Amino acid sequence: MSQKTPQAIRGTQDIFGAEAEAFAYVVETFERIRKLYRFRRIEMPVFERTEVFSRSIGETTDVVSKEMYSFEDRGGESLTLRPEFTAGIARAYLTDGWQQYAPLKVATHGPLFRYERPQKGRYRQFHQLDAEIIGAAEPQADVELLAMADQLLKELGIAEGVTLQLNTLGDGNSREAWRSALVEHFAGVRGELSEDSQERLDKNPLRILDSKDPRDKVFVGDAPKIDDFLSAEAQDYFGKVCDGLGAAGVAWERNPALVRGLDYYRHTAFEFVTDRLGAQGTVLGGGRYDGLIETLGGPHTPAVGWAAGIERLAMLVGDKGEDTPEVVVVVEDDAFVTEAIAAITRLRSDGMSAVLIATGSPKKRFDKAAKMNPAAIAFVRSQDGGPIWGVREMREKGDFDFALIVHRTVAGSFNKP
RNA sequence: GCGAUCGUAGCUCAGUUGGUUAGAGCGCCGGUUUGUGGUACCGGAGGUCGGGGGUUCGAGACCCCUCGAUCGCCCCA
Incomplete structure (x- = not known):
């Protein structure tokens, strides 16, 4: 290990070869599906004023204080590398006049940044696909978004072993009532909970529900269920989402312990999960965030969206392999490099993928060419002082x-022989 | 922030209870043979064994620190 070469930043990745192909395959598939559902493509800045995220997420949480890449620019302004797409899109919805397009369906993808300890499927710079519908209060919006996610996973060929878990958090009042009941329930057995969950009880009680500690699981089973606290409207809303999913042929299962940590989430919450990625099983997740846009100073605006980790999807997709070239052009005699360049240019103009080999001994050149497993090898050699072309079909x-x-x-002749 | 495991050539790894000039395969470069060519053979380059300190006559192997990686906990917008 050289002392002088700078190391890559912890939690960043250099993606290459088959993995990069899998990554591209995920993005290309997403782009195709998103057009099917008529989601409009947007490009967003990678950084925003810190308050875009801190106000929407809530100043107090660990998320804001510890897990964001924040820094001051030269003017003393606090900026943050985006840890998610939603807040920035909500900001743009307000500052760019996108309200005129409501209900607005948008999609994007790109890098996000979170200051976390890297582990399987988890990086400091990671990449997500993102889809949002802003300004739509009806359950059909949730259904459409989920149908799109479902089709995406199917077309990626990874739907097998991935299940959609669905829950509702109800409206504001339902949610609050449920939360108090949970606090009361767990406070009664506080001393028997894990240390982590005793702390969650104060900071984020809903999270006790998905604790991995067996000491907590004992009490999670008979904890109050959201269903007992849903208002008639909230119940009706969730029912319509479920019916819509049925009509769309989307399979799902109810997970009453599926929660969201942040207060702006309402109604539908969902995650597509797999057990094939170790501890980081969520492959796509989202929900309805009717409360978010108000926290950024906008009018009450219903919205729903999801995001999916590209590297996690790419891991499930597996090796896509890199294409082999259609033609390898071998220059057998260096006197004819120029002819070879002209020839390979014609090949590529005609839509054939081609590689040029002109280094090493003639024998090694052919070895190299054959190793690339092309459909054909074209070679130029000297005969009577001039170039002569030969082609060998390999498969x-x-x-x-x-x-x-x-x-x-390659011979530059398009006439029939 | 915490824990476990790991760190030997470009890559994948060997390296016996600490004991001579640290090895293999692949890859790369050169050559031989074959004379229209993927598989054979020979040779070469490339490692202060992640870094620093310590124990010892002697450390790639043992101890401490440090950096990094992997997986997990916390957190998960």
Whole structure:
């Protein structure tokens, strides 16, 4: 290990080869699906004023104080690398006049940053797909978003082993009533809870529900259920979401312990989870955040959205492998490099992927060419002082004579022989 | 922030209870043979064994510190 080479920043990744192909495959599939559902593409800044995130998330949480990449710019302004998409999009909705397009369906993807300890499927710079519907209060919006997520996972070929867990947090009042009941329930057995959960009881009681500690699980089973606190409207809303999912053919299961840590979440909450990624099982998650836009100083605006970790999806997708070239052009005699460059240019213009090999001994050049497993190898050598082309077909490429096509192209002749 | 495991050539790894000039495969470079060519053979470059300190006659192996990686806890917008 050289002393002088700077190390990559902890939690960042250099993605290469088959992994990069899998990553691109995820993004390309998302782009295709998002158009099917008519979500409009947006590009967002990677950093915002810190308050965009701190106000929406809540000043007090650990999330804001410890887990954001915040820094001061030269003017003394506190800025933060985006830890999520939603807050920035909500800000743009207000500052860019996007309210005129409501209900607005938007999609984007890109890097996000969180100051966390890296582990499997978890990085400091990571990447997400994101889809939001802003200004739509009806349950159909939730359904459409979930149907899109479901189709995405299916088309990525990873739906097997991934399940949609669904819950409702109810409206503001339902949620509050449930929360107090939970606090009361757990406070009664406080001393028997894990240390972590005793702290959660004060800071974030809903989170006790998904504690991994067996000491807590004992009391989670008979904890109050949200269903007993839902208002008639909230119950009706959730019912319509469930019905819609049924109509859309989206399979799901109820998880009454699925919660959100932040107060602006209402009604629908969901996660697509797998057990194939160790401790980081959530592959796509989201919910309705009717309270968010108000925290940024906007009017009450219902909205719902989800985000999905690209590297987690890419891990499930598995190796996509890199394409092999269609043609490898081997320069056997260095006198004809120019001809080879002209020829490979024609190949590429005609839509064939091609690589040029012109280093090493002639023998090694052919070895290298063969190793790339191309459909054909084209080679130029000297004969009577001039260049002469040869083509060798390495594998079948359909019902046409690929070698002949390549030969015509490299030789610069498009006439019939 | 906490815990466990790990850190030997570009990559994947060997390296016996601490004992001579630290090895293999792949890759890379060169060559031989084959003379229209993927698989054979020979050779070469490349490592202060993550870094620092300590124990010892002697440390890649043992101890401490440090950095990094992996996985997990916390947190998860």
